[in-house]
Every structure is written in C-alpha cells, then in structure tokens.
Amino acid sequence: MSALLDGIARRIGACASEDPGVAAVFKFDAGQDGVLLLDTTAQPATVSTTDRQADCTMKIAAPFLMMAVDGRVPVGAAFMKFVRGVQGPPGLAVKIQPFLRKVAANGKA
Amino acid sequence: MDTIAPQDPSVSADRLDGFVHKFVKNAWYVCAQAREIEHAPLGRRILNTPILLYRTSAGKVVALHDVCPHRFMPMSKGRLVGDNIRCTYHGSLFDPTGQCVEIPSQDSIPPKCFLRAYPVVERKNWVWIWMGDPAKADPSLIPGANYLGFGHEDYSTVDHKYRVVKGRYGLCNENLIDDTHISFLHLGQFESGGRVHTMPEVSQEGPWIRSRWFDEHEKISPFFHMLFDVDYEIAPRALVGHFHPPATHVVWIEMYNPKTPSEKPRVLRVALAFTPETETTTHWFWAESRNFHQKDPAWDAFATDTSWAIQDQDFYAIEAIEALLQQGTELPEEVSFKADAGIMRARRVMNQIIRAESGQ
Numbered sequence: 459m460s461a462l463l464d465g466i467a468r469r470i471g472a473c474a475s476e477d478p479g480v481a482a483v484f485k486f487d488a489g490q491d492g493v494l495l496l497d498t499t500a501q502p503a504t505v506s507t508t509d510r511q512a513d514c515t516m517k518i519a520a521p522f523l524m525m526a527v528d529g530r531v532p533v534g535a536a537f538m539k540f541v542r543g544v545q546g547p548p549g550l551a552v553k554i555q556p557f558l559r560k561v562a563a564n565g566k567a
Numbered sequence: 568m569d570t571i572a573p574q575d576p577s578v579s580a581d582r583l584d585g586f587v588h589k590f591v592k593n594a595w596y597v598c599a600q601a602r603e604i605e606h607a608p609l610g611r612r613i614l615n616t617p618i619l620l621y622r623t624s625a626g627k628v629v630a631l632h633d634v635c636p637h638r639f640m641p642m643s644k645g646r647l648v649g650d651n652i653r654c655t656y657h658g659s660l661f662d663p664t665g666q667c668v669e670i671p672s673q674d675s676i677p678p679k680c681f682l683r684a685y686p687v688v689e690r691k692n693w694v695w696i697w698m699g700d701p702a703k704a705d706p707s708l709i710p711g712a713n714y715l716g717f718g719h720e721d722y723s724t725v726d727h728k729y730r731v732v733k734g735r736y737g738l739c740n741e742n743l744i745d746d747t748h749i750s751f752l753h754l755g756q757f758e759s760g761g762r763v764h765t766m767p768e769v770s771q772e773g774p775w776i777r778s779r780w781f782d783e784h785e786k787i788s789p790f791f792h793m794l795f796d797v798d799y800e801i802a803p804r805a806l807v808g809h810f811h812p813p814a815t816h817v818v819w820i821e822m823y824n825p826k827t828p829s830e831k832p833r834v835l836r837v838a839l840a841f842t843p844e845t846e847t848t849t850h851w852f853w854a855e856s857r858n859f860h861q862k863d864p865a866w867d868a869f870a871t872d873t874s875w876a877i878q879d880q881d882f883y884a885i886e887a888i889e890a891l892l893q894q895g896t897e898l899p900e901e902v903s904f905k906a907d908a909g910i911m912r913a914r915r916v917m918n919q920i921i922r923a924e925s926g927q
Contacts, residue, residue, distance in 0.1 A: 479865075517789075534872025538756055538790045548789075549796035552865050559868070 460491040462520040467494055467505045469527050473561045474502040480553040485512035488520040498557070514550035517543040529562035588735040588846040589921050590614045591813040592699030595709045597840035597852045598687070599694045600726055604628055608652060610643030614698045615845045618685065619643045623650040629663045630687040630696050636667075636680055691717035692726045692854055693840065699924075710811055715838035716856030722836065723861035725870045726854040730878065734885035735892075736814055736849040737917070739841040742881050743816045744808060744909045746780055752880050756790045767806075769908045774916050776810040778909045794869065795822045795833050796860065803828055808909070812916050814841045833859045847889055853878065 466486075478498035486494040495512065497504045522540035525531040531539070533555045544551050598613050599620055609620040610633050617633035619642045631652070633643050640656035647653075651668060653660045660669035665682035686697040686704035691712040697704035713719045717726075732739060742748065746767055749757050767780040783803040792798060803823040810816050816839040821832040840852040853874060860866040903911060 532872040532875065534869040535876035537793060537869070538873045538876055541789045541793070543789050544792050544798075547796075548792040548798055549860075551793045552796065552869050555869060555872075556865055 460488070460520055462524055463488060463492050463494050463507055466520065466524055466527055467507060469565055470494075470496060470503075470558075470561050471505045473557070473564050474505065476503075476557060476560045478503050478554070478557040480550065480557070482513040482550050482554075483511070484550065484554055485509075485515040486523055487515055487517045488523065489517070491520040494523070496554070498554070503557075512546065514544065514546035514548075514554075516541050516551055527558060527561045528565045533558045533562060588737060588843075590698075590843055590846075591917075591920050591924060593697070593703050593924060594699065594813050595688070595695040595697055595704075595706075596814060596842040597693045597850070598630065598696040598842065600729060600852065601628075601689055601692055601694055602726070603729075604694060606647060608643040608645060608647065610641055611850075612844050613696060613850075614843050616698065617641060617643075618696065619652065619682070620687075620694070621647060621652065623663055625650075627663070628687050628689050628694055630685040631661070631663075631665050632683040632685075634682075635659060636682070637670075642682065691715075692724065693717075693852065710815055710817065710838075715817060716836040716854065717838075719856065721858045721861075722834075722856035723863075723867075724854055724856040725867050725874075727871060727874050729850060729852045730882075731844060732849050732851050732882050732885055733847070734849060734882075734889035735847050736841045736843045738885045738888055739849050739851065740810065740814065740816070740913060740917075741910050742885055743818065743839060743841075744776065744778065744810055744913055745907065746778065746806060746808070746909075747904075747906045748884070752884055753877060755788060756877070757788060766906060767808075767909065769912060771912055771916070774812045774920065776812075776909055776913050776916065778808045780806040790873070791822070794835070794866075794873070797822060797824070797833065799825050801825065804832075810909075810913055812913070812920055814843070815839070816841075831858075833857070847893065851878065851882075 481499045483499060484496040492507055493509045495506045495510060518541050522536060526533045526536035596613060598611060598618060604620050604622050606622050606624060611618050611620060619631045619633035621629050623629060633641050635642055635654040637657055637659055640654050642652055642654055645653050645655040648660060651660050651662050658671040659667055661682050662668050665684040667676050667680040670676055686701050688695045688706050688709060690709060695709050716722050716724055765780060765782050767778040769778045784801060786801055787799060802825045805821040808818040819834055819836040821834050823832045824830055836856045838854045842850040844850050855870050855874060
C-alpha cells in the first residue's frame with residue numbers, strides 16, 4: 459500500500475461516523491498503488507486497503523483521489539476528470555460523492 | 568483535414584473587428600437569474616450599459632438605467648424606499664417606471680430627470696431584458712421556458728451560479744456551436760475522441776441554426792457512465808444543438824439504451840445564454856435539466872461540480888483567444904474546416920442581423 463492511499467484512508471476514516479447516505483462496498487482501484495475499500499454497509503463505515511469484492515469499483519490514481527478528499531478539486535470534477543473506469547452500477551459512484559464532500563470539508567476545517 | 572473557404576467573403580474580414588463583438592440591440596438577453604433579483608438594488612452591465620435591477624414589493628422585476636441624471640451616481644448604490652429607488656448621492660427619488668418623483672433640494676422636477684426603463688420579462692429561472700427599441704420588444708420571441716428545460720414536469724433543473732468570462736460573446740457562441748472541440752479541449756470526458764470523424768447535420772430555420780450529431784458506435788466515457796447512470800459500453804446517442812441568435816443556446820444529449828433503442832432516451836438538456844457585458848466580456852448563464860434522477864441531490868451536486876470544471880476548460884480557450892486579440896497580435900488568415908459548417912452559418916446570420924439593425 460502506498461503512503462498516499464494510507465493518508466486517504468485516514469482522512470476517510472476520520473469521517474466514518476458521518477451518514478454516508480448509501481449502503482454499498484466501494485473500491486478505489488489505484489493500480490500499482492493498491493486499492494482502498496470503503497464499506498458503508500457497516501455502521502460506522504469502515505476503510506481498509508485489503509482487496510475484496512466490491513459493489514462498485516472506480517479506477518482512479520491515488521494522487522487524484524487525494525485531490526478529491528483533501529478538497530483541492532471538487533469531488534464531482536475529480537470523478538469526471540480522473541475516474542478512468544467504473545465496474546458495477548455507475549450510479550453508486552455518484553451516490554458516494556456527498557460523503558466524500560464531507561470528508562473534503564472535514565479536511566479543510 | 569479538408570478545409571473550406573467561408574462562403575461569405577466578408578466573414579473573415581468581419582471576424583475580428585465585426586460581428587464578433589458588435590451588439591444586437593433588438594433582442595432579448597438574459598440579464599439575471601430570477602433568484603438573484605430581490606427587493607434590493609442590483610447593478611449589472613448589459614451591452615456595455617449599466618442597468619439597475621430590483622424587484623418591487625409585489626414581486627415585479629424593474630430594469631432601469633443605472634445612472635442618476637443629476638451627477639451620474641450609479642443608482643444601484645442607492646436604496647429602495649418602498650418600490651422607489653433613492654440616489655445615495657443627493658437623494659433624488661425615482662419610481663419603477665424611471666420617473667423622478669422627488670428632488671430633496673427643490674420642488675420642481677426637470678422634464679429630463681428620469682431613468683430610462685427597459686422592457687423586462689421574468690420566465691421561470693431567467694429574467695430577460697430588451698436593450699433596443701421598446702416598441703419591438705415582443706415577449707413571444709423569448710425561447711419557451713419548457714423548451715429551455717425550466718418547469719418541465721419530466722425534468723429537474725440545476726441553474727448554476729452565473730459567471731463572467733473574459734471573452735467576447737461571439738467567441739462564446741462559437742465555442743458552443745463547435746462540436747469538434749469536445750474531443751480535445753474536453754478530452755476523454757464526453758467521448759473517446761471519435762466525434763471529430765463524424766460530421767453533424769446542420770440545418771437552418773429562419774435565424775435558428777440547428778445541428779445534430781448522432782453516433783451508434785462511440786464508446787461511452789466513464790464520466791457519462793456515472794452522469795447518465797448507464798453501464799453500456801457502447802450506446803446510440805445524439806448531441807443536438809440549437810442556436811437562437813444572438814446569444815441563446817439549447818443543447819441536449821440523448822442517451823439510448825442499446826437493448827431497447829425505441830424507448831425514451833435519458834436526456835441531459837443544457838440552456839445557455841451569453842449576454843454581452845462589454846465588447847470583450849460576457850455574462851455566462853448555464854442551466855442543466857435532466858429527465859432521470861429528478862430532484863436527486865447527489866446528481867444535482869455532481870452536475871454543479873462538473874459544469875464548473877467544463878466551463879473552466881471552455882473559459883481557458885475563450886480567454887486565451889480574447890487576450891491574444893486584445894494584444895493586437897498579427898494574425899494569419901483564418902482557416903475553417905468542414906466541421907465548422909454550423910459556425911459559418913451562424914456568422915452569416917449574425918452578420919445579416921447586425922447589418923439589418925444598423926441599416927446597412
């Protein structure tokens with residue numbers, strides 16, 4: 459796992475008690491950097507870097523995912539520009555964005 | 568790539584010092600989003616004319632010249648007294664028709680002491696103003712609100728915060744009419760780059776320019792998978808653009824299910840209005856409506872984030888060209904391509920309108 463993914467996991471984990479608004483397992487596939495799993499079916503949500511089956515997988519490089527969760531790029535714009543593929547219901551990739559905006563806002567606070 | 572010469576020989580000559588920044592006065596322009604106008608003065612420059620906008624206590628929108636005839640103080644710096652506006656400099660008071668009704672320092676009111684009033688029409692999300700001859704201000708010329716996507720029962724709308732682009736409105740018009748920039752300026756976001764190989768059908772009805780691009784074989788981009796919430800790798804889809812000179816556009820994308828192509832498609836409809844602020848800056852109004860995931864806040868937020876990112880890319884090109892034009896750079900002779908058919912038609916129509924208005 460890359461230090462970058464570790465940092466992303468910490469940022470998301472800090473908001474685990476927030477209502478994610480959607481219940482599913484999300485995988486962010488960062489290629490050689492590894493994967494980040496966000497499970498919002500759990501209460502509170504869990505974050506890990508251990509690979510497993512997901513409902514929705516998004517291919518996105520770790521530096522770009524970091525830009526989304528640290529608020530440098532609006533989450534929707536980051537998904538538009540940097541998500542290179544979606545496996546599973548693509549709508550889930552939109553439904554998780556409000557939660558990631560909370561993560562980004564928390565990081566700015 | 569093949570090239571074509573402009574059919575109208577005056578087009579190239581007009582390109583830089585002609586219609587691109589000349590104003591059409593006898594036309595309806597969007598001056599504000601309805602939500603921007605409150606019972607408080609709002610100043611906005613339209614066609615290089617300062618305009619005061621406010622809403623009366625009954626909710627009616629008022630548009631007046633934003634210059635006090637006494638000593639030229641912007642009236643938008645003043646305050647409302649009931650439904651009248653008082654100049655903050657010497658206290659002159661004007662009613663919603665622009666007539667001066669009080670001068671604190673004297674009893675008589677000179678006949679020339681008034682603010683010009685402009686015809687203004689509020690239609691759902693947008694407020695339209697007529698800057699030319701008031702006798703010609705026919706509200707039926709305003710594109711229908713449903714057609715723009717506002718208030719349509721099958722659609723929900725995100726009316727994005729308006730912005731000002733540092734470029735003349737002609738550049739904004741051409742950016743919208745031009746499909747082929749999508750494959751480069753917005754690389755990878757809307758499609759996989761194949762659009763440049765498919766020519767749009769361009770037609771004209773009166774002054775309206777219409778283009779329709781259709782492809783059954785183009786791969787769907789990840790962005791469109793998410794935005795339209797579809798998982799097809801390839802699907803029939805159309806990009807339709809309508810230009811209503813001088814400054815209003817409606818474009819929409821129809822996404823068909825490849826398994827059931829006769830079903831109603833998912834449609835994303837974008838209404839845009841490019842109202843000249845000055846000769847070289849433009850108010851950019853953009854509203855998106857969709858017939859899927861109606862009123863879903865996750866899609867509303869996604870639309871907001873992505874529209875700003877897309878606009879940033881368009882602004883980048885428009886402002887770079889505008890800066891170059893303003894530097895007085897020596898330019899090569901302009902070359903147009905076959906794919907510019909819509910733009911060339913639009914230029915001819917704009918030239919005709921401007922010449923007719925100026926009596927040439």
